[in-house]
Amino acid sequence: MLRTVICDLARLRLSGSASPAAVLITQVREKGHLSRPRLRNPYWFIRQQRTRTDDLVTGENRTFIKEVVHDTYGVPALIKGTQTYEQKQLIKTTEAPTDAEPWTPAVRRCGLIARKIGQYPLWLKNGERVRTTLLQVVDNHVIKYIPPEEYRPTQRPNVHHLNKYGCVLVGAECTNPALLTKEYCGLFRDSGVMPKKNLARFIVSPQAALAAGTPLNVGHFRVGEFVDVRGKTVDHGFQGVVKRHGFKGMPASHGVTKTHRRAGNIGGGGEKGRVWPGTKMPGHMGNRWRIIKGLRIWRINTKYNVMWVQGSAVPGSTNGLVYIYDTILPLRKPKDAPPFPTLYDNADANEPDDIWYDQVHSFKEESISYKPE
């Protein structure tokens, strides 16, 4: 608006001068400030669901649509514990690229999209009990790789030297494309992967680039390694200080009235006579993105694509989506090379379903007993 006002003023001044032909002069001083590019969302943030209308489609036509979906993507199938489609005829790169560069500790690998499916305890070989959270990697496929030259996000993620990194777009959980918008389905056209319900982008080094269509499984990580898990915490709504910050509240009786769960004093007087920034007060609790860092993987099940990670504080509710990354904690980074750029599924039947970390007591082993001294 300011710019238009300035323009108008300039025009007025000019029109007041001798020359009748109006010369438009835009002031350059404030131009950059006003015409800064808007923070656009990534191109894959498109409306996903089609408006559900009561189409006058006959039952025959409906079955025909279903047939078309099945012809293109295969019949619905339960693969690794997730409901998906048999995407046999789709082109998938199942072999590792021959010209892959070796792993170095500085390299950033791709992450995974998973669902938090619950928690239960495991026991270590010394008899210690550890609480674990189960994360199921749900039908992940690489949708696209954007090389560093082309990856110029307007909303820059907090990554140092972002210009050196590319971006891998990963999708999880196939869904019926008849329910999705045309534009959203178009995102998947080049990859040959079926439209997915969930998308996530991972910032990766160019060495860790993955070809579109590569399936990502839990074998991407190994037992004993540490991961960071990102999720959206449970929404508690607007909460008071007792629930939100663990304040004690006030006594229930002994002459206390009208203040049982209130914060009490929120600041001093005199020079500091104001509410200081960051004071713990009532407000909205939860529904925020949080990353819990440095969780050890205790166990992996390749049959159901499940990993058991340390602790029960993984953000989000059960059956909620979480994103798994290699940890950024410097002391917990892997020393030797993990599967790089990812573990290509070579359908090795000899591998056991369950991979236990060597400190963990497998339930198939005998009871734990200590050696008498």
Place this chain on the structure above:
Amino acid sequence: MNVNARVLSNRLAQQCSLKRIVTFSTKPTQQAAAVAVPQQKDAANSAPVRKPIVPAHYRFVYPEFLPDPKVEWRNTVREKLERLDMLDRRRQIELPEFYVGSILAVTSSDPHAAGKISRFVGICIHRERCGLRARFILRNVIDHQGIEVVYELYDPTIQKVEVLRLEKRVDDSLFYLRDALPEFSTFDEQMEPETLEEGTPVPINDIKVVLRPRPWLERWERQNLLGVANIDQYIKDKHRKSAEKVQKPWEKYDMMKHYRATIPEEEQKEIFAEVHTELHTLELQRKRNKRKRSFVKPKQLA
């Protein structure tokens, strides 16, 4: 012990009836038991119905195989993996059938014990949680001191679980033993296991314990306990009145509440159909091994 041929008698069902709905409780409610009786008669009159493959008593014998009924916490894959782990553990160790009120001896590895092994005998006063988290509390009085130990059923440090006396009590949990006279929770550590004949129903011990005078740990007068003899002796009118006030007699008609607090029968069937064969073979195997075991002359005590 044979659990296959055991039939849940009506008397049992009535005696176990709940006064309040307990999450994970698989015992039928009073109302459900009342309904169940005429149904059985109808079934006898009508055409013979095909018997279910999974024995009906499995939900009492293996209650921890039923997941938490809270819908938000359920996930089929997790539950399946958990059941597989439970079965794996059960292949390693015999986890016998027992109930609240049974007397157990648990042998577990303990890094701090003298021989790295400790054995604790006590009465099971509480059973809770499901899946690998299932646990129970044993209580005994040792040297005039009440001792309670919480054991996790699937903890691999447990070496052996013996049922010394298999019986039930009339209440869902026996926390009131903490306020009862010590003789009601005193059990001999050298107790010999009592054998129950095959096919007999689990006996119900309707012993009434005698409480110590107040103060108590909980307000027992509010909990409609059947196994306590002398609550009235110690409570005053004001306690009686407040106990009446907090009663919720309508809850036994609240079908939705009951539905939410339990796993529906169809799902129970599905779950047990999955684990039944494995559990059954384990039972048979254990029985065979027991018969094979040679007779050891009991040691004479003191």
